[in-house]
Ligand code: FES
């Protein structure tokens with residue numbers, strides 16, 4: 001075992017100095033000569049057929065560049081998994097934020113008036129559908145033959161036989177709402193076009209090569225004529241995974257027509273209403289449980305609302321389905337998952353990617369099972385935790401030496417669970433507030449699902465530079481999580497160089513290879529491993545050319561690298577993903593090794609419910625997780641705390657109010673995210689097992705913390721007030737209604753009892 | 756309605772920005788945020804919402820934290836404006852910038868300039884704030900990345916470093 005110098009140390013964030021001094025350049029900070037500003041004219045109705053478009057006389061239209069679907073040189077779609085989403089609607093609209101026309105003008109202040117001056121007439125309104133239930137009824141078919149984007153079925157063992165053997169059959173239905181990513185920097189993009197070089201876009205984005213692919217199809221240009229550059233990105237959380245392709249397409253079309261650069265920056269309301277949000281979900285559980293509280297098997301129906309187009313729904317669905325069984329052993333299970341279409345703007349990626357939805361259901365359901373069986377929330381979990389050697393719902397063998405019971409014990413200890421549970425039980429009888437404590441245990445798969453990483457076949461490069469330093473070339477982007485820092489640490493560690501001797505290339509498709517999208521908690525684990533081997537390639541090159549010897553010092557390396565570059569040229573070593581040979585995945589049956597590694601966690605929330613205002617305050621939050629090697633403790637902790645804050649918002653604050661498929665509260669004044677005074681201190685603990693796959697044993701970390709808060713908090717609320725709530729967000733009015741309904745029921749019961 | 760294209764209607768505004776006197780012509784209702792970003796090239800103040808909710812456009816005006824997206828430039832006439840760019844001399848850092856770096860107070864960085872300026876005001880008014888006072892004092896500035904804990908650590912540490920200096 002070597003001791004690491006840089007891995008495991010909280011070195012300064014690579015781009016941190018620029019961020020704290022205000023020097024970082026985000027897309028809206030960039031100005032090009034002669035630049036126009038663009039705006040989007042949207043449908044405003046959820047579904048219909050365009051009859052006529054007219055332009056009011058009040059606007060000097062000849063000063064504007066106007067783009068419609070007719071101006072698209074290639075295919076009118078945003079190429080992603082499917083090609084169903086148009087870049088600009090030409091005839092039909094399927095949701096109220098569908099782009100139809102694009103306008104550009106040198107004065108950005110004139111654009112809002114111009115957008116309003118375009119009127120679009122439709123055929124008499126077509127009926128539209130807005131909920132999972134409406135979509136399932138198929139009274140209106142808006143997508144394919146049956147409104148279904150995708151289904152999966154995970155089948156393990158025999159579910160038929162379990163019901164007879166069950167001492168208890170526990171059923172429950174759980175639902176989660178849409179959630180806005182609410183990165184503080186709204187979406188934005190700049191495009192420029194030139195016959196000889198093609199399109200260049202600069203933007204706030206997560207996945208340069210997604211944008212690259214979309215622009216090639218749209219503009220009908222070869223790969224080398226599309227260049228995508230990521231600017232410093234002010235938060236993303238999945239919200240800048242797919243929609244930037246749309247904005248890049250729009251700015252590019254305007255720039256091609258205007259022959260001038262064009263910038264589009266969404267204002268907050270447009271960003272919230274038109275871009276993707278977390279998929280609303282509904283999960284139904286039916287579980288057979290033995291007298292001792294062991295799960296014998298069950299059925300899980302997991303359904304998500306995908307909005308009007310496929311976008312990433314099939315992938316979100318897949319992750320949600322695979323996580324639906326939680327960290328428990330199911331001898332028999334059938335998981336039926338389905339993504340359906342509605343006339344809302346497409347829902348998309350948001351940290352956790354389907355798992356927070358299905359795990360919310362699982363962990364609420366676990367508490368319900370506990371109550372039915374008469375066991376504590378602790379005991380029911382301990383009796384059902386996955387053990388090494390057992391298999392998950394997809395029959396992936398747990399090979400890690402994970403001991404979830406121990407993880408849970410440790411979380412109980414640091415949260416002082418047992419004492420608090422007792423104290424709250426007696427104290428709860430008095431006063432105008434009630435305290436409660438709740439547990440969530442969960443897992444999160446790192447990297448792409450199943451064969452995903454194999455298809456991606458990511459490549460990274462490391463370059464030896466003229467000054468003797470090295471530069472990492474990846475399309476993996478920094479948007480706060482610490483990509484730059486962690487990948488630099490890995491390269492420095494691999495080469496035995498100081499952290500300062502490693503720099504990161506700006507993600508620019510002209511220069512960096514496709515290291516895959518920056519999603520799915522894959523960067524440290526998958527891309528990190530490739531950086532490590534490409535870095536070693538650089539040292540090997542110098543050693544082969546006899547400029548360097550094994551056991552070299554950092555100074556030796558710098559001298560050798562300088563010399564090599566001066567006699568040859570800057571040199572680059574590449575590394576491509578090589579799937580581990582022991583990973584088996586069956587895409588048809590949805591069976592096998594779903595993920596290269598899982599992160600494991602137990603979170604404990606303590607809440608106080610105010611019985612006058614019905615508000616819930618989270619008083620204490622303990623987050624204990626096993627994420628493999630922690631490469632950078634400060635960043636890792638920051639990821640966990642930030643994710644939990646978003647999870648608290650998801651549970652208790654953030655409600656998207658819909659009307660006819662439109663978000664009605666697209667402002668920070670009425671869509672409420674937690675402020676510093678709303679949040680408790682969040683206490684973070686890491687356990688390290690080490691893992692064979694990732695760079696220096698790292699697994700994914702970014703998404704995990706989004707999974708646990710909602711069920712832990714709702715379990716705590718039930719503990720406090722004795723009434724179950726199974727739908728989030730849980731707002732004060734929901735609690736008021738729920739408590740009122742429960743007390744009515746109680747008095748009805750007691751009346752019946754008295755007779 | 757303001758016609759921002761018309762040549763008339765502009766007024767002359769004098770104010771001090773980061774210690775330097777500035778004189779420029781602008782429409783009276785132009786936002787201070789736009790003047791700073793577009794006319795003076797000071798892009799450290801960011802637009803997160805444009806309606807006074809997020810605080811990412813915060814600047815100090817005569818030492819008081821203001822959302823520059825809500826300030827018509829007219830109101831900034833003859834004031835003393837401080838932006839993140841003027842917090843420390845080139846190549847040096849204010850103690851809060853250093854502690855934000857050391858304690859993980861900046862992730863994506865978009866809220867950071869505003870957050871640091873909010874912390875400057877907080878520590879000016881209350882050099883030894885409790886954790887609760889820090890939470891309260893920064894509650895007008897939204898951060899979606901950090902969950903605030905590490906920002907609070909950074910501010911508490913800055914107070915310690917200052918008081919022990
Ligand atoms: S942009 Fe000024 S407060 Fe949000």
Ligand code: FES
Pocket residue numbers: 184234235480860861862863864865866867897898899900901
């Ligand atoms: S660091 Fe990203 S919003 Fe605060």
